Amino acid sequence: MDIGDRVPSDLILNLNSEAKERALRGEKVINGTIGMMHLDDGKLPLSALIRSTIARHTEDSDFEYSSVPGEALYREGLLEWFFPDVFEKEKEEGRVKTIATPGGTGAITLALKEFASLSSPAVLLPKLGWPNYPSQVSSFLGEPCYYDNYDEEGHFSFPQLKERLDSLFREGKENVLLVLNDPCQNPTGYCLSSEEWENMVSLLSSYRGKVRLLLDIAYFDFASEESKAAIASSLVALCKAVPVYVAMSFSKTFSFYGLRIGALSILAPTSKQAEEIFDGFKKGARALWSTSNHMAMNAIADLLSHGNTREELKREVALNRDIVHKRASLFLEEAKECGLKVYPYRFGFFCSLPCEDAVVLCQRLKEKGIYLAPVSTKVLRLAFCCLPTDQIKGLAKRIREAEEKDS
Helix, strand or coil, X not given: CCCCCCCCCCHHHHHHHHHHHHHHCCCCCEECCCCCCCCCCCCCCCCHHHHHXXXXXXXXXXXXCCCCCCCHHHHHHHHHHHCCCCCHHHHHCCCEEEEEECHHHHHHHHHHHHHCCXXXXXXXXXXXXCCCHXXXXXXXXXXXXEECCECCCCCECHXXXXXXXXXXXXXXXXXXXXXXXXXXXXCCCCCCCHHHHHHHHHHHHCCCCCEEEEEECCCHHHCCHHHHHHHHHHHHHHCCCCCEEEEEECHHHHCCCCCCCEEEEEECCCHHXXXXXXXXXXXXHHHHCCCCCHHHHHHHHHHHCCHHHHHHHHHHHHHHHHHHHHHHHHXXXXXXXXXXXXXXXXXXXXXXXXXXXXXXXXXXXXXXXXXXXXXXXXXXXXXXXXXXXXXXXXXXXXXXXXXXXXX
């Protein structure tokens, strides 16, 4: 899979700022750069329930430091939100431990810092992944290694992944961390099928004691119920054999983007290993940021502690997921009609387009007031989440016309 060279990890944020500035000047802009969901009226989907709950959390207890791991009600509530009634046995056995973090980025960073303490470590990233991953890895572990996302038929490339793992061990690596962003992978929107998750469990379990998984589920609530169930059952099976880090975020789920609140869980084969890794989390968090956002933690714990409130939130999140998926379906249908190539997409905020020169195409589209984000020099990402539905219609054809200038 040739995705070209890496691009600066802050390029997406810079493009988003530029698009917003042009819009403020009264220019007509289509801004499909940023991973924040907006409704068709341009506003974040923050319901009255969420806004009123946040507004209540202005007591002294909301402004004081929390403990380093974070409030117990928050940590228990978020696991029940993402994985209802899934890890009961593992929790009773002390094999599941969770710490609050500043968003999903904090969770990934903390997992990398803890993993870096192992002997002869290596990190294996998807070639086509979130542009921030490589810089996160290099902060603690030097340059990462990469695996191909897909085979020629557009399915997850297990043979190539196994070859990359085997080659790292032949080179003398003793511990390998596989980073996987699923479901709704950024930047493609791919989701592993149930069968692919079964293959993942089988493959990683065969490297017992040598491979760990870091699963980034930032877009979990925007996947299908089938995809979420496949992940839950697979994690139960996998954590019997290998430690699994699960990086969670409420940025996308509740539009808490700027509040920076998430969590990192360790699911381990034994309680002793879980406790040792969790101790590493606490030391790392204390060194990196001390404590997480107490107000956001308390507000989420409040939201998740009542059954009727949870059900209302589930309905709201499902509605948001359906809005994004309808936008995606419209774009992909028109892309197929006009011959615009798109990487395999299932659900989620983004899709990605293979192209000869993503930077040149980005600039060409900017001249037409269309902002999309290169995630490498040969891949352009489009964010369905932030584009009003009326801006989706006809967009694929405009992108295809800009591409054809090279042919």
